[in-house]
Amino acid sequence: MSTREFFEVEAKFSVTDDTEIPDLTGISGVTGVADTAVHELSAVYYDTGDLRLTRSKITLRRRTGGTDAGWHAKLPGDGGRRELHHELTDEDAHTVPEALIDPVRAIVRDLPLIPIARVDNERHESTLTDSGGTGCAEFCDDHVTAWSLLPGGDRTTWREWEIELSDAYAGTDAGADLIESATELFRTAGAAPSASPSKLVAALGDSLDTAPTPPRVAELAPDSAEAGVLAALAHNYRRLLDYDPRVRRDEWDSVHQMRVATRELRSHLETFDGVMDGDSYRGTARGLRELAAVLGTARDAEVVAERFRELTAHEETEVVSPESAAALVDSVRADYRDAHARVVDYLDSPDYLRLLAELEELLADPPFREKTAGEAENDSSADTAAEVLLEHLGHAYKKLLTRHDHAMSVWEDDSVPLREREENIHRIRKAAKKLRYSAEAVGAATGLKTKHLYKACSRMQSVLGDFQDAVTSRDILLAKAEQARAADGGADTFLHGLLYQRELSNGEKVLAGYRKTMDAVVDAYSELDNQRRKARRKAERTSGKKEKKGKKKH
Structure with missing residues (x-):
């Protein structure tokens, strides 16, 4: 009907x-x-x-x-x-x-x-x-x-x-x-x-x-770190709800945007570990990981189909027949349609509906860690949540540096398999995402200006994302070539090999601009760290003045 x-x-x-x-x-x-x-x-x-x-x-x-x-x-x-x-x-x-x-x-x-x-x-x-x-x-x-x-x-x-x-x-x-x-x-x-x-x-x-009302986002003191945490979670939850119907309608880029919102929610929950108590939100983080994986399969097929269309459009017809190019593109588009159908099935599943209910409940009744009696009395401990977030930010930055150093130390070492070297680059990208999401959370929760670090991480992600797209494209080309040979022993896979080399070259070109993005991240983090130190010294001076004033009264 x-x-x-x-x-x-x-x-x-x-x-x-x-x-x-x-x-x-x-x-x-x-x-x-x-x-x-x-x-x-x-x-x-x-x-x-x-x-x-x-x-x-x-x-x-x-x-x-x-x-x-x-x-x-x-x-x-x-x-x-x-x-x-x-x-x-x-x-x-x-x-x-x-x-x-x-x-x-x-x-x-x-x-x-x-x-x-x-x-x-x-x-x-x-x-x-x-x-x-x-x-x-x-x-x-x-x-x-x-x-x-x-x-x-x-x-x-x-x-x-x-x-x-x-x-x-x-x-x-x-x-x-x-x-x-x-x-x-x-x-x-x-x-x-x-x-x-x-x-x-x-x-x-x-x-x-x-009439009864649905659960609402909890109201917290607007200048508290917890309010910033909750605002970041609520923002991405609304994005998730907004892109759900768009994904079902198969609007362009909707799968990608819903995946981004999902990943940011998951990263925030991990970043806020120590600000929140209990284990319930950890189960929610696992549900978000599963949703991101389902969306990721469709997203990869969507990106690669467009890459193949652009790559084959620039090949000379004397070298590559339009029919073989169209067949390759259509094959990946079919993969996307299958993956998209699986996404829609998942969006109708009890697991997904339960995930949405858990997120709604978490926003309405966030399990923030209650301050101890000493912390509640001590003004200098009022920003405990902010300190936890800054500590997470520091860990995320150190992890990025460690992964960068390791990846660069072996990148030109041919004795290390190419797949392993490329996986090292992919791990840098994951660390950059984690740092970016942490920077967003810290900015929302503390009032520190994290925009430069957030943007520097975004630029790094973009460069490394293009590199990873080229790697994913090569993987799919290999799989498609094997499928063609299995279906027809005499199948012509020249196009697959040609595009494989193109993508190998594309990845190397993209990676040439990576070091500049790393320098920008280092500069932005140093700027933020200086800003944090100044804010802490100012808070300590203010606290000291209050303490002296209190002693004079007594």
């Missing part, structure tokens, strides 16, 4: 029962009203018991009557709303289709979806046309009766106007002008922009305020 997607751009207006509809051809770009029809619509809206969808400005409903009967999901978008339609069946009276749950799975997880409101609407619908006879918008005069099905809910009635752009006008300058002109015309007629963002919110009324 098909699910269709639309981009909805509309404006809503509140009117009284006796407000007269103005001449709609007074709207800029509108030259006629093609037809007007009356529809009796009835919709039941669904959400979790704590209204997670409604609070995220998402609506999910089952509508009967009119020209678009079916299940509808409306999600926020840039300049409008994404609207998904799914057909009705006789069996789905109270069962939300999976195709409409998937885009909001990260929000509702496996929580039950229940009816929260019913909205009946006598709709007077007019199709507006432009000078070419093309439909440019629909004007709806809605007479609404609604019931909140939440505890304490009530029956309400109201009248409103809607003007919704057609597909041809949505997202265009002409469409924006039309909405602006309609707004001015309707205001002149006595209408006012609707105070409610949707019919659902209007239907719920005051019962929305008394």
Whole structure:
């Protein structure tokens, strides 16, 4: 059964029962009203018991009557709303289709979806046309009766106007002008922009305020290191939720961005070891590692498919046939499609939904280590969490230096296998990521300026990431060559060998710029270390003055 997607751009207006509809051809770009029809619509809206969808400005409903009967999901978008339609069946009276749950799975997880409101609407619908006879918008005069099905809910009635752009006008300058002109015309007629963002919110009324709420990020002292820690975790948790539906839709680079958010969350949990107590968050870190691994397989295939496309596009057709080049690229794209399907399966798994629940619980009730009695009394110990983070930062920096020294000492030693030397470089990249994430956490938690170190690590990661992409590309080329030979003993693998040498050369060129990035990291860390020392001396002087002042009082 098909699910269709639309981009909805509309404006809503509140009117009284006796407000007269103005001449709609007074709207800029509108030259006629093609037809007007009356529809009796009835919709039941669904959400979790704590209204997670409604609070995220998402609506999910089952509508009967009119020209678009079916299940509808409306999600926020840039300049409008994404609207998904799914057909009705006789069996789905109270069962939300999976195709409409998937885009909001990260929000509702496996929580039950229940009816929260019913909205009946006598709709007077007019199709507006432009000078070419093309439909440019629909004007709806809605007479609404609604019931909140939440505890304490009530029956309400109201009248409103809607003007919704057609597909041809949505997202265009002409469409924006039309909405602006309609707004001015309707205001002149006595209408006012609707105070409610949707019919659902209007239907719920005051019962929305008394409904249970989902767990919220804990409120901590804003200037505390713990608040900075929590802010860093919450930021990447929101990124994870944001990219979940994009990954499901297979938007370009969404797998990569979701993987980055996952890795940063995991790294933060490891970095905050010593700031937080207990073992529960360590289990969450393991779940994040598993998610990152699933995303990583798809990400590698996505990157390599694009690399192969670019590499083969520059080969002369006299040397490499377009057919063999296309076959190689298509093969890796097929690998990506398979890997992406496995990602989507994982995003529907109990393990992933449990991971999201654990992260939500961790943010609502973070297991921060409580200060001892001595620490609580001693102002100089108030920044214990900040000191722990700085200690982690120092360890991460030393690990990067150690891995750098070892990798460089053997890089040109041909007696060491190339695979081992390349793995040493990869380990540097991992250490740079750890240092970058630690720098971000320290900056958020302490107020120290870590931007230069963060950016220096990012540049190093970029260089070493390009190097690793070339290595991964070579590995896949070898695997594809072996597959070709196994499938056909006489298969031509000349292209695989040619591209292998290209990637070997590409890796060496990229690595030539690595040492500059290392120098930049060293300089940035030294700058941060000096900044930290100055801050500590200042804190010690302040503490000393307070101590002397206290002694004088006694």
